[in-house]
Amino acid sequence: xxxxxxxxxxxxxxxxxxxxxxxxxxxxxxxxxxxxxxxxxxxxxxxxxxxxxxxxxxxxxxxxxxxxxxxxxxxxxxxxxxxxxxxxxxxxxxxxxxxxxxxxxxxxxxxxxxxxxxxxxxxxxxxxxxxxxxxxxxxxxxxxxxxxxxxxxxxxxxxxxxxxxxxxxxxxxxxxxxxxxxxxxxxxxxxxxxxxxxxxxxxxxxxxxxxxxxxxxxxxxxxxxxxxxxxxxxxxxxxxxxx
Amino acid sequence: xxxxxxxxxxxxxxxxxxxxxxxxxxxxxxxxxxxxxxxxxxxxxxxxxxxxxxxxxxxxxxxxxxxxxxxxxxxxxxxxxxxxxxxxxxxxxxxxxxxxxxxxxxxxxxxxxxxxxxxxxxxxxxxxxxxxxxxxxxxxxxxxxxxxxxxxxxxxxxxxxxxxxxxxxxxxxxxxxxxxxxxxxxxxxxxxxxxxxxxxxxxxxxxxxxxxxxxxxxxxxxxxxxxxxxxxxxxxx
Ligand SMILES: Nc1ncnc2c1ncn2[C@@H]1O[C@H](COP(=O)(O)OP(=O)(O)O)[C@@H](O)[C@H]1O
Ligand SMILES: [Mg+2]
Numbered sequence: 417x418x419x420x421x422x423x424x425x426x427x428x429x430x431x432x433x434x435x436x437x438x439x440x441x442x443x444x445x446x447x448x449x450x451x452x453x454x455x456x457x458x459x460x461x462x463x464x465x466x467x468x469x470x471x472x473x474x475x476x477x478x479x480x481x482x483x484x485x486x487x488x489x490x491x492x493x494x495x496x497x498x499x500x501x502x503x504x505x506x507x508x509x510x511x512x513x514x515x516x517x518x519x520x521x522x523x524x525x526x527x528x529x530x531x532x533x534x535x536x537x538x539x540x541x542x543x544x545x546x547x548x549x550x551x552x553x554x555x556x557x558x559x560x561x562x563x564x565x566x567x568x569x570x571x572x573x574x575x576x577x578x579x580x581x582x583x584x585x586x587x588x589x590x591x592x593x594x595x596x597x598x599x600x601x602x603x604x605x606x607x608x609x610x611x612x613x614x615x616x617x618x619x620x621x622x623x624x625x626x627x628x629x630x631x632x633x634x635x636x637x638x639x640x641x642x643x644x645x646x647x648x649x650x651x652x653x654x655x656x657x658x659x
Numbered sequence: 660x661x662x663x664x665x666x667x668x669x670x671x672x673x674x675x676x677x678x679x680x681x682x683x684x685x686x687x688x689x690x691x692x693x694x695x696x697x698x699x700x701x702x703x704x705x706x707x708x709x710x711x712x713x714x715x716x717x718x719x720x721x722x723x724x725x726x727x728x729x730x731x732x733x734x735x736x737x738x739x740x741x742x743x744x745x746x747x748x749x750x751x752x753x754x755x756x757x758x759x760x761x762x763x764x765x766x767x768x769x770x771x772x773x774x775x776x777x778x779x780x781x782x783x784x785x786x787x788x789x790x791x792x793x794x795x796x797x798x799x800x801x802x803x804x805x806x807x808x809x810x811x812x813x814x815x816x817x818x819x820x821x822x823x824x825x826x827x828x829x830x831x832x833x834x835x836x837x838x839x840x841x842x843x844x845x846x847x848x849x850x851x852x853x854x855x856x857x858x859x860x861x862x863x864x865x866x867x868x869x870x871x872x873x874x875x876x877x878x879x880x881x882x883x884x885x886x887x888x889x890x891x892x893x894x895x896x
Contacts (some may be wrong), residue, residue, distance in 0.1 A: 495800035
């Protein structure tokens with residue numbers, strides 16, 4: 417069953433039409449990869465999925481609940497949708513452990529020992545057990561992004577959204593983050609990933625969609641889309657990024 | 660030299676009064692300023708308009724005039740209000756004077772004044788926190804107010820320490836205006852001493868020196884706080 421259902425989603429910023437009618441289903445456990453040129457609306461689409469941007473039109477259903485309804489309990493919904501940002505957005509005034517336990521403590525009202533245990537096991541999972549007491553500014557970009565993933569996972573979300581998680585990283589740090597994401601994918605997490613890492617998309621993606629100018633132009637398995645794209649725009653985009 | 664030594668107890672008493680009013684005014688100003696700053700950023704049109712009027716009025720008019728409004732302007736108003744209550748509701752009788760003690764007038768006027776400047780400091784501090792911070796907090800399921808309390812404000816507070824220090828120093832110097840309503844702070848004490856000794860230069864120079872010592876002391880305190888909070892250290896990315 418689809419956990420996310422997007423129907424005719426439209427988003428305008430003033431006069432600028434950024435999303436012009438997106439229809440999309442994400443199945444439970446699916447790994448969906450979104451590619452497309454800069455400015456095509458990929459981030460906006462992702463940010464609409466947890467209503468960080470308020471859609472102008474259309475509807476989004478998450479786990480059977482219409483989240484575009486003005487009455488929707490957004491904090492409750494966002495608990496179940498983890499998000500990882502291009503720029504990490506760790507909380508600089510909190511150390512790594514505090515970054516991870518904060519939301520479970522104040523949102524879920526977990527007790528501290530339990531939250532701390534979860535944090536430690538998540539840090540182990542992302543390979544940063546030795547950084548538990550460090551502050552974000554003391555970590556490399558790759559390490560910060562892995563903490564950000566752990567922070568999102570601490571809420572035990574049903575879906576994880578990734579917005580170009582490796583684009584702000586030095587090339588030598590991209591691998592460590594993709595590795596963590598790969599592990600997560602193999603564990604069965606439902607993932608929506610905006611990325612330009614085509615090899616990664618091919619490895620973990622169940623489905624790839626290509627966006628341009630606020631529309632989904634083409635979609636298919638990684639195999640189909642990368643090796644025999646039908647649309648001219650998809651082809652020209654792929655030749656540009658593949659070289 | 661004898662003159663200075665004889666005047667010193669009076670001057671030091673003035674220093675104490677100056678510090679007292681300044682501290683209370685800036686402390687109350689911080690509370691008003693937090694409300695004012697949040698009001699300025701509020702999406703609620705009424706709160707926004709109210710905060711904007713307050714900040715604009717206070718920052719656009721002289722402190723001396725604000726002081727006169729509170730000290731000279733309010734008592735007649737209070738008097739009329741009492742008469743009105745007595746006549747209309749048979750309440751009272753109230754004490755006949757509506758005189759406001761200089762200390763109360765000083766604290767009220769200075770707090771309201773400081774609150775407006777602190778509002779702008781807090782507003783700027785909150786706005787200086789990157790949008791990604793509140794987005795990260797919201798994406799984890801926090802409400803707007805949880806994000807404000809746990810993520811935005813703690814970071815904003817660190818950033819406003821230096822401008823708050825400046826406001827403290829500015830307020831401290833501005834309290835010299837309180838001499839105009841006869842409040843016995845440092846400048847007023849200077850005037851009184853000169854009134855009986857006629858030694859203008861020595862006394863005014865001593866008064867200036869005492870202000871300087873206070874403002875330098877505050878600067879050092881602010882620098883120290885800044886370092887303790889790790890503003891230049893690794894807690895800030
Ligand atoms: N908050 C905003 N206000 C105005 N325009 C925006 C805003 N966010 C994004 N845009 C515009 O929307 C378009 C799509 O942006 P985005 O979704 O970030 O694209 P992508 O992630 O595919 O690069 C761009 O033209 C961008 O300038
Ligand atoms: Mg983007």
